[in-house]
Amino acid sequence: MTEHPDAQTERQASGGGAMLLTRGEVLGHKKYGEHYHSLTIVAPEIGERVQPGQFVNIRCGEGSAHILRRPFSVYRVHKRGGWASTIEIVFDIRGAGTQYLSQLRAHKMVDLVGPLGRGFALPKGRAHCLLVGGGIGAAPLFFLADDLRNEGHRVDVILGARSNRMLLNPIEVRRLASIARVVTDDGSTGEQGLVTDVLEETIERSETDIIYSCGPHAMLEAVSAIGAEHKLPVQVAVEELMACGFGVCMTCVVPLKTKRKASRDKDKEPEEEITYARSCTEGPVFNGASVVWNGAARPVAEDQAELSTAGLAVAQGSFEDSAGEHPPPGN
Amino acid sequence: MADLSIKLAGVELSSPVLVASGTFGSGREGSFFVDLKELGGIIVKSTTLAPWKGKPTPRMCETPSGMLNAIGIQNKGIDHFIAHDLPWLLKKKASVIASIAGNTVEEYVKVADKLRSGGRGVAAVEVNISCPNLEDSSNMFSHSPEATAAVVAGVKKALPKMAVFPKLSPNVTSLPEIAGAALEAGADGLSLINTLFGMAIDVEHRRPKLAGVTGGLSGPALRPVAVRAVWEVHRAFPHVPIIGQGGIISANDALELILAGASAVAVGTANFVNARASIEVTTGICEYMDRHGIASVSELVGAVKTEG
Numbered sequence: 001m002t003e004h005p006d007a008q009t010e011r012q013a014s015g016g017g018a019m020l021l022t023r024g025e026v027l028g029h030k031k032y033g034e035h036y037h038s039l040t041i042v043a044p045e046i047g048e049r050v051q052p053g054q055f056v057n058i059r060c061g062e063g064s065a066h067i068l069r070r071p072f073s074v075y076r077v078h079k080r081g082g083w084a085s086t087i088e089i090v091f092d093i094r095g096a097g098t099q100y101l102s103q104l105r106a107h108k109m110v111d112l113v114g115p116l117g118r119g120f121a122l123p124k125g126r127a128h129c130l131l132v133g134g135g136i137g138a139a140p141l142f143f144l145a146d147d148l149r150n151e152g153h154r155v156d157v158i159l160g161a162r163s164n165r166m167l168l169n170p171i172e173v174r175r176l177a178s179i180a181r182v183v184t185d186d187g188s189t190g191e192q193g194l195v196t197d198v199l200e201e202t203i204e205r206s207e208t209d210i211i212y213s214c215g216p217h218a219m220l221e222a223v224s225a226i227g228a229e230h231k232l233p234v235q236v237a238v239e240e241l242m243a244c245g246f247g248v249c250m251t252c253v254v255p256l257k258t259k260r261k262a263s264r265d266k267d268k269e270p271e272e273e274i275t276y277a278r279s280c281t282e283g284p285v286f287n288g289a290s291v292v293w294n295g296a297a298r299p300v301a302e303d304q305a306e307l308s309t310a311g312l313a314v315a316q317g318s319f320e321d322s323a324g325e326h327p328p329p330g331n
Numbered sequence: 332m333a334d335l336s337i338k339l340a341g342v343e344l345s346s347p348v349l350v351a352s353g354t355f356g357s358g359r360e361g362s363f364f365v366d367l368k369e370l371g372g373i374i375v376k377s378t379t380l381a382p383w384k385g386k387p388t389p390r391m392c393e394t395p396s397g398m399l400n401a402i403g404i405q406n407k408g409i410d411h412f413i414a415h416d417l418p419w420l421l422k423k424k425a426s427v428i429a430s431i432a433g434n435t436v437e438e439y440v441k442v443a444d445k446l447r448s449g450g451r452g453v454a455a456v457e458v459n460i461s462c463p464n465l466e467d468s469s470n471m472f473s474h475s476p477e478a479t480a481a482v483v484a485g486v487k488k489a490l491p492k493m494a495v496f497p498k499l500s501p502n503v504t505s506l507p508e509i510a511g512a513a514l515e516a517g518a519d520g521l522s523l524i525n526t527l528f529g530m531a532i533d534v535e536h537r538r539p540k541l542a543g544v545t546g547g548l549s550g551p552a553l554r555p556v557a558v559r560a561v562w563e564v565h566r567a568f569p570h571v572p573i574i575g576q577g578g579i580i581s582a583n584d585a586l587e588l589i590l591a592g593a594s595a596v597a598v599g600t601a602n603f604v605n606a607r608a609s610i611e612v613t614t615g616i617c618e619y620m621d622r623h624g625i626a627s628v629s630e631l632v633g634a635v636k637t638e639g
Contacts, residue, residue: 018363019364021364021607059604063397064550064551065396066393067396067397067550067600068398122457168574193354197632241388241392243391243600243603244399244602244604246360246364247351247356247360248356248361248603249354249400249603250353250376250385250604251389251390251391252388253387253405254388255387275382275384276385300389301531301535301540304393
């Protein structure tokens with residue numbers, strides 16, 4: 001949950017989790033289906049310390065026309081092979097930055113900052129983990145699934161997208177999950193519907209202990225609500241437009257419910273207040289029950305989507321209609 | 332070896348290259364990439380009397396060669412700054428330029444009072460007057476000579492021994508007029524410029540791209556405006572120290588502002604893209620000085636040749 005950001009940065013500084021500004025060589029480009037691009041980058045210092053749910057912020061091109069870096073959650077880390085650790089990112093083309101990255105091939109250098117943010121917390125005892133991903137938002141869940149399986153946890157996955165082509169690597173999901181549910185809005189692959197249509201049934205069937213989710217905010221809101229009904233912890237990785245990625249610009253904030261003890265009066269209920277937490281340093285992983293979902297403004301302009309981790313799965317993913325129903329908060 | 336040290340309104344700094352308010356946090360985040368001692372100074376995120384929550388999201392959008400932001404000065408308040416951030420910065424041997432903001436003249440003065448009693452070690456204070464003036468809701472302080480003067484006079488009275496740099500907005504008809512009002516009210520120098528007002532619209536949804544509707548334009552797109560503003564004000568007040576800022580990415584950008592009349596410069600939005608930009612700018616200025624046989628950076632201040 002929320003923590004004093006100073007404590008967070010101090011811990012990063014002392015705990016060897018410091019972020020780095022570095023350059024990495026592209027090892028290869030490939031595609032997952034017709035829609036998603038993958039870049040594998042040789043970045044040993046990042047690869048060795050990155051945790052699932054953390055992200056990297058990548059410079060996409062020379063010059064200053066598009067000045068900001070684009071954030072990408074790490075899809076996978078490869079520690080074997082002739083190369084020192086590599087990290088893999090996946091993305092679809094949403095603007096000039098991702099267009100540029102999609103054209104990079106082996107031996108090109110990329111300028112990246114990472115690992116950034118706080119990743120998913122892994123369960124302490126053996127647990128049944130249900131991973132729920134929507135569209136490109138599913139990206140960090142593959143890395144998470146690898147780590148969970150390595151630690152002996154059971155992994156079940158619900159993978160959803162608007163249509164067949166927007167599903168991220170469903171074959172791999174079927175390989176690594178004990179129960180794999182694939183859903184599309186239009187029924188072009190798997191079952192027709194939304195991830196939440198099959199969520200309760202999957203929770204019961206797989207005796208879920210904890211839910212991890214990443215995708216459009218409306219989906220995360222719905223998953224968090226169902227998780228709460230089943231008294232399950234839900235860790236969500238949010239997507240917000242960000243400029244710096246390391247905690248200084250204050251643009252990528254998410255409204256959180258925080259409890260503040262009423263001053264001196266011990267009998268009084270703690271007051272609930274809303275504070276804005278930076279998704280780049282205090283997140284992107286939050287307790288789904290703490291996020292004020294309807295306070296997170298939607299919709300986001302499509303030409304800005306690539307300024308969020310995983311590209312705001314978002315503008316185009318499942319739940320598009322329900323996402324539009326939330327009015328932005330008043331001033 | 333080029334001498335980068337400067338004296339800015341009596342304040343000795345090791346280099347003219349600072350980092351701009353709101354682009355390096357409280358210093359902790361930036362310290363992952365930069366040894367704060369290597370900076371001429373850090374202008375910290377603006378701080379207010381009570382914590383400010385900030386505006387809803389989206390708070391920013393990218394624009395051609397720049398970005399718009401509407402953050403709403405989210406900060407934890409002056410007490411937090413004095414108790415937590417300042418001691419840490421001083422321990423790291425950073426030169427600290429505080430930045431203060433408020434919604435009324437009284438709020439500015441109260442923050443300044445707190446700095447006087449608890450701000451030992453602060454080298455100078457930048458006064459962010461690009462805040463909505465609650466006593467004159469049609470305006471920001473920085474848009475009116477009277478409101479600018481009122482804030483500066485109040486802050487200066489509370490901090491008579493501190494170098495006070497109001498940060499002026501370019502969104503005015505006559506910058507020299509506002510600058511004159513600030514100087515007459517006791518400003519020791521000027522910070523030029525804050526962001527330009529802008530707005531961007533998502534045509535598909537027919538909504539502003541920022542939740543705050545309008546926002547501040549920063550980044551390289553702003554740079555020519557900053558160079559002009561510094562030049563104009565330096566020409567009107569040649570002996571007043573100016574901290575030039577607005578769209579600096581490279582050493583050449585910083586040199587433009589120095590040649591226009593800035594005694595020091597602050598790197599802002601570039602920090603978001605390259606957290607080491609300020610250090611690269613510093614190195615580049617040294618190289619330029621060596622190449623041109625310049626012994627002290629002060630020789631370059633206002634040295635642009637506009638005649639002949």
